Amino acid sequence: MLVTRQLVRLNHVKQVGATSSRMFSVSRSSAVTISEEVKQALEDKQKPVVSLESTIITHGLPYPENLSMARRVESVIRENGAIPATCAFIKGQPLVGLDESQLEHLAHTTSPKPNKVSRRDIGYTMSTKQNGGTTIASTMILSEMAGIKVFATGGLGGVHRDGQNTLDVSADLTELGRTPVSVVCAGPKSILDIGLTLEYLETQGVFVGTYNDDGRENIQVPGFYTRDSGFQSPYSFSSFEQAASIIHNQNNIMGLKSGQIFCIPPSRETALPSELMQRVIAAANEEAIKLGIQGKELTPFLLSKIAQETKGQSVHSNIELVLNNARSASQIAKELLSLETNRASSQFQPSTNIKKRKMDEGVKKVDEKKQDTTSVSDIPTPSVVNTIVVGSLALDSICKISSNVIMNDSNPGTISSSVGGVGFNVAKACSLALKSPSCSNGTSRLVSIVSNDMAGHTIIGQLKKLGIDTSGILVDTTSGCSTAQYTSTHANNGDLIIACADMKIAEYDGLAQHVLSEIKRGSPRQIVVDCNVSSSTLSTIFDYVRESNLECNVIVEPTSSPKSKRISLCHSRNLRPFPNNSVSLITPTVGELDAIHSALAERELFDDYDHWFPLLDSLGIDSTFREKLSISKHPVLKNGLELGYLQQAFSVLPYIPNILLKLGEQGVLSMSISTNVEDYKSIPTTSVYSPEFTIVTSTGRSYTADNGSQQKMGLVIQYFPIPPENGNITIENVTGAGDSFLGYLMARMSTANTHLVEGTWLTSEVGSVEREWFKWESIHKAQLASGKSLQSLAAISEDIATIE
Known part of the structure; x- marks a missing residue:
């Protein structure tokens, strides 16, 4: 009891002034930015919301494991019928519900390192505009402001060992005593004094209950990694309905302003032995004392030592219990919403009849745990195809103003709706090109995702009317996202004024497994993917192509400057220099190339002096070559040097050895790595499709590839101006010009796979004069398609x- 009194005195000191500060809480929620998805769910009350902390992203795991973990937890919550709301601070702004780009930004930022934000750190983080990962305490605060009542995490903070003397007590405990948010966790972290932690929580009036998942009589509080801690749980609950009832009665009926702790024991498969953990933790604590490690440095030190001593088993257990807690929190949140809205809990079982119900004539049958790849296209389609296009599929609305634009007012004009999305546009252009006299014997398939909503069913119906293969389209019922939509407004000359794109469903990580199954089914020779999809989907594609025996080129359409950065967010094994590159070709604009270059530089990929720099040096981009370019009067080369896009391309080429840079009215600039640049001297330029100029570097240097072979390296630059046929056209719409260019190129590559012995021109060698001429013709006619x-x-x- 002496210990309890000491901790009570500490708690009294920490809470001085708390009452007076609450009088200003009326408008505080306006300071928090809540994502549209979360806001809609809270308003509609059709799906529950579960909040998540973000210190596991900023301080728990290294990149890219932290990003993968964050996505997995969010995905588990969606699969269990709830909406995830990851909380964080980005540039000082408190956020509830992060989108894909925000998750990537938070996971990828290391300089400066994000702040670890508890209650005391909130004001400072906001005023200094820092990025910050939220702890349990700050996540509870943001959750309450947003109106979220259930929060899933890993382990609970608490009283550190010897806490009666050091007074080292986590702010999580005091927050639980004054903030009505329920925390679903795996119990207090094993490194803590669990007995003192339970006493402190009792003093705070915090309910602690442990899930009785196997009918035991004496239930102990789990010890994070272990199912038992040696300390009796104050309460137990045998169902998630009972847990929800406890929350409902305590907070909704009685109006008590305190939180609850619901402990979920780790599964028997992932839990670690109690004896092992006690021995490891005791040794780690003893070492920390000897080294004088204490305060905020103590927990990471102890966790690191535990990971070392258990040979990574603790890390695996940690990840699995977080996912397990997310599942449990989703079920509790569903039952709580049921009680609050007086609805039967069965209404909140997400898609329980999906297995039995056909989705729009069977487009895809989707189980909440498993996706079936049954084909449902109305037209017979082959399994194997030349080209697979992975990307966004959207309902497009295009507005064209008929007179001068009047801002902040209604403008007369025309509005048309159609199926769109970068993935669809490329696939449609490819399909049309395959019907043209210049292409033959090719097949293509779009692999994408729509939601089971009105827009999704409209799109599927339109695709069938167009005779497009829909067997690669997944109808999703688990992500909580709506079908993608894009709305653009154009001036009367066709120039884009503004556009709004809701492409979140394309970023759904559940798409990755569907894409993988479609690649296995299709065995394509080339895969086109647009950057509307998440970096994890990109990595999945790169991994499979690299690890399988599939002879396939991967072509990336950057889509936009912000989204093009997702290439750099892929796993490091997918960002290796030629000849171990994952991406064969990109088709960026100048702005997109700049974004890709900046993202690769931020990841320090241009500091690779073992692979990147020797390859760059072998390309012959020396002072003589730079001088040759600088004295050129050609506007494309002059602008390229002044604006920097030539230098940027040279740096990127070792990672992506073919770049078709779209220069708008100036045409297309092709840059590529060649292992036999001398052969370009003997290629005749009498073709009507020949580039305006071809520049090569040739220094006679050799490059030793990873397989030990000696390769003569060089850089090839070719310029293709706008065809005369495109010179005096009336522009109606710029939306699909770039997609048409790429789609036509893919159709020509399908033709090359069939008719040219050497295949496509994406390899580093000049296979023949015919293949080079075929490339020139393909680029020229792809420009015609764009026109x-x-x-x-x-x-x-x-x-x-x-x-x-």
């Missing part, structure tokens, strides 16, 4: 099929 769509009201012109 056709520029003249069309639709994003992709049907006239692409007429190109000879």
